Each structure stands twice: as structure tokens, then as C-alpha cells.
Amino acid sequence: MTGKQKLYPYSYATLRAVPRVERGEFVNIGVIIYCQDLDFLRARADVAPERILALDPKANIELIIQAAESVVAACTEPVGTNRENSGLVTRFGMLTAPRSTVVQPSPVHTGLTADPIATLDQLVRLLVLPPD
Template structure:
């Protein structure tokens, strides 16, 4: 089945544009699946910026993971998984940013999410 995903990036200094990958959001309509897996490596983040607020990045990616798991916020955010995925992957100028959306095919979205985490984060 077709799926879409975006990589979550921590950008400690938005003005410099340098980032490390800290998670993956995966959406598969056929399996009614929307999940995020996250892992923040504080030492890698501080290598880009000694002043990086690692805890703030962990809180931000944790909020994204929770938003995948359950409806939050306004009614618009809760109209369906596709809408929620679109809102979570919309371009942002913040410390945690999504990559462009990519596509693929899967027969097991949970395993695909784990494989993408291993390969990309």
C-alpha cells in the first residue's frame, strides 16, 4: 500500500540552516496509520550549536509524536489522519522542522517506520 513520510529535523540555529534528523512521521491511508518515531541525540545537536536547548527539542518532537497518536487542538486538526499529517508536515521556520514529504509502498507500516528510523535518524 502507498504511504507518505517526512523526516523531522532539529535546526538549533534556524539562521544557519544546519540540522540533524530526529524522527520520522509516517502516514498510510490504507492501514489507517499515522505515527511518529523520534530520537534526539543531544551530543550531535550540541555539535551544531553549543547553546542548543536539547530538552526543548525533545519536548517538541514528543508533542508531534503525541499529535499523531490522538486528536488534539481544534476540530480542523481532528477531521482525519490525512489532514493531521498535512498539518504536521507543513513547512515551518522553527527549531523542529519537517522535511519535504516522500512516498513509498509498504505491507507493514510499523516495520517501515522502524526501518526509516534506522536508515535516516
């Protein structure tokens, strides 16, 4: 197998800021990625206040940043109950469960990766950051 990298399945969801839940409008602010084969769970957030304020000038940016940072932290350190921390797959499931709050996960999508850190970087560039 020279020249071929082994690919591993992964799952991911975007984090969405939904400043007015009743309107359903959102801005992507982060990505959560989970790769079971590599025991990898990480999230990265990049909150752009001006994009969120375009949807709702009264949005609580500090609250949105705090919620996004909580998701990022929850990927790297145990939080909550023992049940929520019984494994990375359980934690990923808890983080990507549908909810009606100001920060919501998207549906879960899948892919293949040889390097989940590079894939996380790529997903953030494609799905979160404004186009160049």
C-alpha cells in the same frame, strides 16, 4: 496470490532539529509516516543531544525533545482544533507543513509498504540513527 504481500502507498517526512534556524543546519531526529489505506499515522523520535550540540553548543535540548515528543503524541491522539483532527490525512498535513522553528519537517516522500510499523522502524534506522 500466494507468497506476495499486498503493498500500500505511504508518505513520510523526517523531523529535523534546526538549533540555529538562520544557519539552516539540521540533524534528523525522527520520522512521521502516514498510510491512508491502513488508517495509520505514527511518528518516532530519537534525539541525540551530542549531534545537536555539535551544531550549536547552546541549543535548548529540552525544548527540542519536548517538540519532538509533541509530534509523536499528535500522531496518536487528537490535539488542537476540530479542523486539525478531521482525519489523519489532515493531521499529517498539519504536522508536515513547512515551518521555521527549532523542529521542522522535511519535504514529504512516498513509498510502498506491507507493514507500516516495520517501515517506520526501518526509516528511523536509515534516516535518524547514526550509522553502526
